[in-house]
Amino acid sequence: MERDQWINRRLHGDGVVELQLGHAPENRLTAEFLNDFEREIREMSADPDVKAVLLTSPFKDFSTGVDQDLADARALAPDLNAAFLALYTFPKPVIIATVGLCSGAGMFFVLASDLRVAHARAGFELIDVQLGREYPVALMEIARATLDANTQRRLMLTGQRLGPIAARNAQIIEVLADDLEDLHGYALKEARKMARLPGQAYAKIKRDLRIDTIERIETRLDDELQPAAHASRLAG
Amino acid sequence: MERDQWINRRLHGDGVVELQLGHAPENRLTAEFLNDFEREIREMSADPDVKAVLLTSPFKDFSTGVDQDLADARALAPDLNAAFLALYTFPKPVIIATVGLCSGAGMFFVLASDLRVAHARAGFELIDVQLGREYPVALMEIARATLDANTQRRLMLTGQRLGPIAARNAQIIEVLADDLEDLHGYALKEARKMARLPGQAYAKIKRDLRIDTIERIETRLDDELQPAAHASRLAG
Amino acid sequence: MERDQWINRRLHGDGVVELQLGHAPENRLTAEFLNDFEREIREMSADPDVKAVLLTSPFKDFSTGVDQDLADARALAPDLNAAFLALYTFPKPVIIATVGLCSGAGMFFVLASDLRVAHARAGFELIDVQLGREYPVALMEIARATLDANTQRRLMLTGQRLGPIAARNAQIIEVLADDLEDLHGYALKEARKMARLPGQAYAKIKRDLRIDTIERIETRLDDELQPAAHASRLAG
Numbered sequence: 173m174e175r176d177q178w179i180n181r182r183l184h185g186d187g188v189v190e191l192q193l194g195h196a197p198e199n200r201l202t203a204e205f206l207n208d209f210e211r212e213i214r215e216m217s218a219d220p221d222v223k224a225v226l227l228t229s230p231f232k233d234f235s236t237g238v239d240q241d242l243a244d245a246r247a248l249a250p251d252l253n254a255a256f257l258a259l260y261t262f263p264k265p266v267i268i269a270t271v272g273l274c275s276g277a278g279m280f281f282v283l284a285s286d287l288r289v290a291h292a293r294a295g296f297e298l299i300d301v302q303l304g305r306e307y308p309v310a311l312m313e314i315a316r317a318t319l320d321a322n323t324q325r326r327l328m329l330t331g332q333r334l335g336p337i338a339a340r341n342a343q344i345i346e347v348l349a350d351d352l353e354d355l356h357g358y359a360l361k362e363a364r365k366m367a368r369l370p371g372q373a374y375a376k377i378k379r380d381l382r383i384d385t386i387e388r389i390e391t392r393l394d395d396e397l398q399p400a401a402h403a404s405r406l407a408g
Numbered sequence: 409m410e411r412d413q414w415i416n417r418r419l420h421g422d423g424v425v426e427l428q429l430g431h432a433p434e435n436r437l438t439a440e441f442l443n444d445f446e447r448e449i450r451e452m453s454a455d456p457d458v459k460a461v462l463l464t465s466p467f468k469d470f471s472t473g474v475d476q477d478l479a480d481a482r483a484l485a486p487d488l489n490a491a492f493l494a495l496y497t498f499p500k501p502v503i504i505a506t507v508g509l510c511s512g513a514g515m516f517f518v519l520a521s522d523l524r525v526a527h528a529r530a531g532f533e534l535i536d537v538q539l540g541r542e543y544p545v546a547l548m549e550i551a552r553a554t555l556d557a558n559t560q561r562r563l564m565l566t567g568q569r570l571g572p573i574a575a576r577n578a579q580i581i582e583v584l585a586d587d588l589e590d591l592h593g594y595a596l597k598e599a600r601k602m603a604r605l606p607g608q609a610y611a612k613i614k615r616d617l618r619i620d621t622i623e624r625i626e627t628r629l630d631d632e633l634q635p636a637a638h639a640s641r642l643a644g
Numbered sequence: 645m646e647r648d649q650w651i652n653r654r655l656h657g658d659g660v661v662e663l664q665l666g667h668a669p670e671n672r673l674t675a676e677f678l679n680d681f682e683r684e685i686r687e688m689s690a691d692p693d694v695k696a697v698l699l700t701s702p703f704k705d706f707s708t709g710v711d712q713d714l715a716d717a718r719a720l721a722p723d724l725n726a727a728f729l730a731l732y733t734f735p736k737p738v739i740i741a742t743v744g745l746c747s748g749a750g751m752f753f754v755l756a757s758d759l760r761v762a763h764a765r766a767g768f769e770l771i772d773v774q775l776g777r778e779y780p781v782a783l784m785e786i787a788r789a790t791l792d793a794n795t796q797r798r799l800m801l802t803g804q805r806l807g808p809i810a811a812r813n814a815q816i817i818e819v820l821a822d823d824l825e826d827l828h829g830y831a832l833k834e835a836r837k838m839a840r841l842p843g844q845a846y847a848k849i850k851r852d853l854r855i856d857t858i859e860r861i862e863t864r865l866d867d868e869l870q871p872a873a874h875a876s877r878l879a880g
Binding site: 286287318319320343365369372373374376377378380381 | 772773774775776777778779784788792793794795796797798800801802803
């Protein structure tokens with residue numbers, strides 16, 4: 173499948189690019205989909221014509237994360253780490269319009285975004301603890317940096333689902349839209365506003381706010397690779 | 409006094425163990441009580457039959473902390489550090505059902521727990537600043553890790569008491585129970601749910617979330633011991 | 645202009661000192677004003693008769709920060725860093741009574757204070773991102789330490805203004821006063837309460853809570869000076 177089939181760019185003018193995630197039927201995260209998403213993000217990072225990115229889904233749910241029946245979810249860790257680290261370090265404004273469920277790794281589209289708009293029937297959950305799965309390094313660190321300690325407990329140590337009001341109270345989302353048309357309209361309006369912010373200062377402030385977490389992820393990923401690298405040196 | 413006289417285990421089946429803290433009349437924290445609590449926690453940590461722990465008090469107040477008239481509260485620091493570090497690093501779910509007052513060091517039963525249920529007339533305060541007392545290392549670090557910066561200011565720099573609603577807004581507790589019977593019922597229900605979570609993933613996620621604080625506490629405790637160790641080496 | 649002309653001390657008894665910031669018409673931050681503020685703070689830090697400080701403004705707005713039309717705002721960075729680091733490390737209670745607008749660097753009078761009272765028509769904003777300005781080191785670190793990650797996004801990556809209720813929900817302020825007379829009364833009452841707290845324990849607890857951020861600021865400021873120092877050694 174070509175990536176333009178499942179990740180569509182829509183240009184809204186003034187540098188606002190909507191990235192519609194279209195991996196039917198619910199944006200399950202596979203290695204291929206994550207890699208294509210990462211490539212899109214990196215391209216837009218380097219493209220001076222892109223001023224702000226709006227993430228959307230055409231489906232009932234925004235993203236249900238990794239297949240719950242996958243035998244070895246850990247095999248996906250490198251792809252999850254790369255995709256969400258790319259989104260978290262993206263130097264321009266990222267606005268997300270969430271619908272339906274954001275579950276498991278799918279939650280990190282929200283957590284790595286800068287401004288979050290949600291439909292009034294949205295749900296948010298981190299169910300890895302229920303599935304008996306550990307978090308890939310980048311996801312654990314993004315969760316630690318973007319959720320307060322109490323929301324970490326509620327979501328990550330119980331797996332409970334938050335509705336839109338609870339999610340707003342927990343500061344996971346900022347704006348609620350009662351119907352789907354409003355959702356897109358509100359999110360696009362925020363994206364247009366943020367596209368007008370001076371790009372260089374935005375990138376610097378965003379990086380200053382996140383640099384500790386980014387460096388920590390990079391260090392931990394290096395540490396994970398180290399034994400392998402060391403072993404290959406010994407072998408060579 | 410035997411510890412089974414003031415710390416009672418009640419088995420609720422399916423690996424749920426209620427630990428009833430019964431140091432009459434209000435769970436004052438003494439060296440002996442803290443040491444026995446720590447020993448219980450360590451035993452249950454190693455016991456594969458224990459899946460989740462529910463902390464309760466049979467008294468009007470959950471715990472009023474260290475005796476406010478104690479001449480040298482600092483002498484208790486090693487016992488407080490050991491007991492609450494053990495609770496904070498406990499690898500299984502800890503649910504707490506608080507009643508009445510949690511004051512001073514008694515607050516750390518709440519702050520080190522994973523899910524907190526409170527009676528509708530509960531109160532929460534950290535009055536060390538009013539008593540002119542410094543925080544033992546582990547307690548300071550647990551407070552810094554589990555309370556947001558603004559709640560730290562409100563509680564630790566004024567000593568003000570939070571009622572149940574304010575405590576819920578400050579995310580210190582999650583569930584409120586209108587009467588005492590509900591309190592126990594709600595807390596037990598949550599404990600049963602959490603006892604069913606896969607143990608290994610739970611322990612790993614909880615540790616990943618807390619590892620920075622745990623390492624920091626251990627380093628600071630080592631540093632505190634260092635001068636003494638150094639002096640004894642010189643003496644020897 | 646003499647500093648007693650734009651920074652007035654009013655003694656309220658029992659060690660409570662009101663520091664009225666009077667740089668007409670809206671407490672714009674200039675190098676001279678910041679330096680005088682810093683000197684006042686340092687003097688009161690060393691003065692055993694000062695038990696608590698109350699920050700007030702006689703104007704419609706508390707402080708509108710750095711002149712938005714200033715060509716080179718970066719030239720003010722050393723003065724902003726010095727003034728707000730002094731306030732953030734001040735070892736005694738600081739209470740603030742905010743009126744009207746706190747904007748840009750003016751927000752750091754609030755963020756570095758220990759207890760914040762606001763008038764019911766107060767507004768709070770960090771508009772540097774809109775002006776295309778980066779944060780001086782101390783201000784970035786104080787913001788990171790005192791605002792949660794989500795409030796950082798809302799304020800620092802959009803520049804939106806928070807009204808008094810939103811600011812209270814975001815835990816930027818604790819107490820709201822409906823009219824200006826109440827504002828001063830409430831703030832003074834809190835200041836009197838905090839002036840009675842044991843000074844040594846207060847200083848130790850406040851420092852323990854903030855030491856990481858303080859050390860981080862000092863390290864980053866040293867790093868910034870390092871190249872210059874290095875260059876001057878080479879030149880000499």
